[in-house]
Amino acid sequence: MAKKKFFIAGTDTDVGKTLIACGLLEKARQQGLRTAAIKPVAAGCEETPDGLRNSDALALQAAMTSEFDYSEVNPVALRSAIAPHIAAQQEGRVLSAARLAGYCQGLFMAPADLLLVEGAGGWRVPLNPRENLSQLAQELQLPVVLVVGMKLGCLNHALLTAEAIQRDGLVLAGWVANRVDPDMNCYEENVATLKGLLKAPCLGEVPHLAEADAVVAAQYLSLEPLLGED
Template sequence: MRRETKKTFFISGTDTDVGKTLVAAGLLYAASAKGLTTAAIKPVAAGCEQTEDGLRNSDALMLQEAATLKLSYQQINSVALQPAIAPHIAAEEAGQRLQATRITGFCRGVLMQGADFTVIEGAGGWRVPLNGRETVADIAIELNTPVVLVVAMKLGCINHALLTAEAIRRDGLPLAGWVANRVDAQMSRFEENLATLQSLLPAPLLGVVPHLENPDPQLAANHLDIEPLLSAS
């Protein structure tokens, strides 16, 4: 069933390499399964490879494949940086300056395409710098976008998740939901940690993604419930 209200969510994580892209693409597949048109944006990507078509990022390509709205690579990933390092450092080395206003302009261009369900994936965690005074969070703030937090389930995840959720709230944005991604298959007391997060995070748990040797967003989609996102005002 098609929904009249367009939904956009900013996908953040408790750290880098927590599975943001896996979850973001999984959310796209879950939305598509409900008959919604979908779009994806990864405005800033470090760790790109040089190809005959230019710099390409594997995460951005995964999102491009998952979305029903077929956009050009440049629309999905407007800032492509080659070194797999902090984006502001990679940009400085490339003679560029990242600016939140410019990046959000690219995002708005995609949002104007009118997909039912759009995800904007951040780079690293919530406070990753863009320059000397702005962070990735400023992209979400300027767009006034609800946030979905991906929590890497491993030792230390409770502290990381609660601090990130606190920062999101202090920045004036709603935490629309969170996803537990089991990055550590051998995590001790997994269920107890999950229960603690459920009791302390002020947002619905959208799903628990099991440890996947070969991360597959279509498999991840089977473990995600997007109804709380679709029903939120």
């Protein structure tokens, strides 16, 4: 099959981008597809004997079928769990969409059927005074998979993000309802509203999981709208 590449975006931070990305990678693995993923910039890394490590990037590394060094999966690792441009400033580093795109292009050379680029935070997270992380997706011209964190306020966040993706000239390839708030009122009604208003297929509804588990998440996801086959 032709190589498929997608940018994984979220309606906010902590909405489950990594869980859904890993679920999609696991679903693809179960279907015999080769996978690779990259989180080009991660803010919130722990010092280890091997260097700075980010839990999201490690999860992607574990979920993909391709073997890459950590530095290839997460080329820009920042210590503080804050907005990436502020974390970079604290470390005397400069982020740019072009440089991050270069890291992604390197990974795109992998012999994989499905390649995912996971963003950081929401769509308009700044990289520097002039660029947002959304410009990385534009630079790469990737269709977008939007992870909607199902909680109070998600309708506004989802619709504004979808509007921004379209305004940026990119395709919203699909979206996932990830129930981050297990006690969300009128969950079904909110999902139905999004299904009616978002002009993209729903790839699945992932229930609230006490612990992030890609294998469990994969049970609730479909790759068919993305790959054209199931």
